[in-house]
Amino acid sequence: MNALRDSNFVFYTTMPSSHPKDHDQENLDLVETLNYLVYGIFLCGVPEYQQGFSLNGANVNGEINARQFSDLKDYQPRAEMPIV
Numbered sequence: 001m002n003a004l005r006d007s008n009f010v011f012y013t014t015m016p017s018s019h020p021k022d023h024d025q026e027n028l029d030l031v032e033t034l035n036y037l038v039y040g041i042f043l044c045g046v047p048e049y050q051q052g053f054s055l056n057g058a059n060v061n062g063e064i065n066a067r068q069f070s071d072l073k074d075y076q077p078r079a080e081m082p083i084v
Contacts, residue, residue: 003051011037020058023067027056046075 004010013034017026031054041047052072057065 003053004055009047009049014059017058020060023058027058027067031056042075 054070057067
């Protein structure tokens with residue numbers, strides 16, 4: 001969780017789920033949709049970053065549960081992109 005707290009660039013999205021207790025196609029579809037936004041930004045150039053990852057889960061009965069953590073592919077920044 002320290003990596004998330006120390007991040008300087010974060011995308012956060014939510015959606016209602018008909019089965020919040022299950023890690024199912026709804027989760028995969030949400031991640032895929034968010035990836036389109038990331039790829040769109042990368043078309044303009046990759047900002048400089050130290051670490052990238054994807055974290056997803058669910059809010060079940062008021063308790064947030066992380067279910068999947070994966071590293072972001074290693075995208076290389078362009079020289080023209082400013083450091084954020």
